[in-house]
Amino acid sequence: MKRVVFILFLLLVPVVAYAQPSISFKTMEYDFGLMSQEDKAEHIFEFSNKGDRQLVIDKLTAS
Amino acid sequence: MMASSDHLEPGEKGKISITVNLAGKRGNVTKRIRVHSNDPLKPITILTVKMLVKDRLHLNKYNAGEIFSKKCRTCHVERGKGKSGFELFRADCGMCHNGRGTAPSIMEMRKKPAKFITEAIREGIDNTSMPGFSVKNNGPLNDQQIESLLRLIKPR
Numbered sequence: 001m002k003r004v005v006f007i008l009f010l011l012l013v014p015v016v017a018y019a020q021p022s023i024s025f026k027t028m029e030y031d032f033g034l035m036s037q038e039d040k041a042e043h044i045f046e047f048s049n050k051g052d053r054q055l056v057i058d059k060l061t062a063s
Numbered sequence: 064m065m066a067s068s069d070h071l072e073p074g075e076k077g078k079i080s081i082t083v084n085l086a087g088k089r090g091n092v093t094k095r096i097r098v099h100s101n102d103p104l105k106p107i108t109i110l111t112v113k114m115l116v117k118d119r120l121h122l123n124k125y126n127a128g129e130i131f132s133k134k135c136r137t138c139h140v141e142r143g144k145g146k147s148g149f150e151l152f153r154a155d156c157g158m159c160h161n162g163r164g165t166a167p168s169i170m171e172m173r174k175k176p177a178k179f180i181t182e183a184i185r186e187g188i189d190n191t192s193m194p195g196f197s198v199k200n201n202g203p204l205n206d207q208q209i210e211s212l213l214r215l216i217k218p219r
Contacts, residue, residue, distance in 0.1 A: 020104075022096070022102055023105055023108055025110070028108065029113070029154050031114065032112065032114035034114075035114045035116050035117070036085075036117060037086060037119065038119060038133075040082065041081075041085055042081070043080070045079045045080075046076065046077070046078055047076070049073055049099075050073075050074075053074055055071040055102060056070055056101045056203035057066050057100050060065075061090070061097045062094060063095075
């Protein structure tokens with residue numbers, strides 16, 4: 001019985017290992033080109049969760 | 064910076080919107096945004112936005128000589144009036160020849176022969192933003208002023 005549980009456990013390991021969120025961006029860079037100081041520089045980056053677990057965005061930081 | 068939603072189910076799409084405030088900015092501006100997530104392979108994704116910021120007066124491409132025109136005079140001609148040497152350089156040349164812009168700095172120009180420098184100030188350099196500053200070329204500088212700039216760039 002112990003052995004069976006162990007084998008079942010081994011079978012589960014890959015499933016657990018592969019179940020993860022995966023962040024995927026269409027593009028990661030954007031060039032606004034020539035801008036005037038009065039312009040508003042606004043851009044939207046699109047991304048998706050290509051994994052099979054919930055993806056959580058913790059925070060965004062700028063530099 | 065704003066994310067449309069911070070929890071995404073598998074297959075779900077999201078958006079991150081970036082706004083850059085350009086007031087007071089000039090030249091090449093690059094901003095990097097780090098997206099921290101629970102993706103074990105990509106805990107941090109770096110998004111980059113780039114732009115070249117110009118103020119309202121310099122958005123269009125002008126011919127070099129236009130800096131002596133009516134609308135540009137206040138900054139490009141009036142400030143250097145009656146000045147010579149370093150004061151004149153600061154007033155008329157420094158906005159481009161400051162080591163940060165596209166034009167060569169004093170140290171770089173120093174490597175050129177005196178004759179070339181005088182000629183460049185008088186006649187300008189074709190296909191660049193350097194106009195001829197001599198009166199003959201509708202520029203604001205007389206011979207003594209040009210000589211004083213030469214002495215500044217190439218001290219004896």
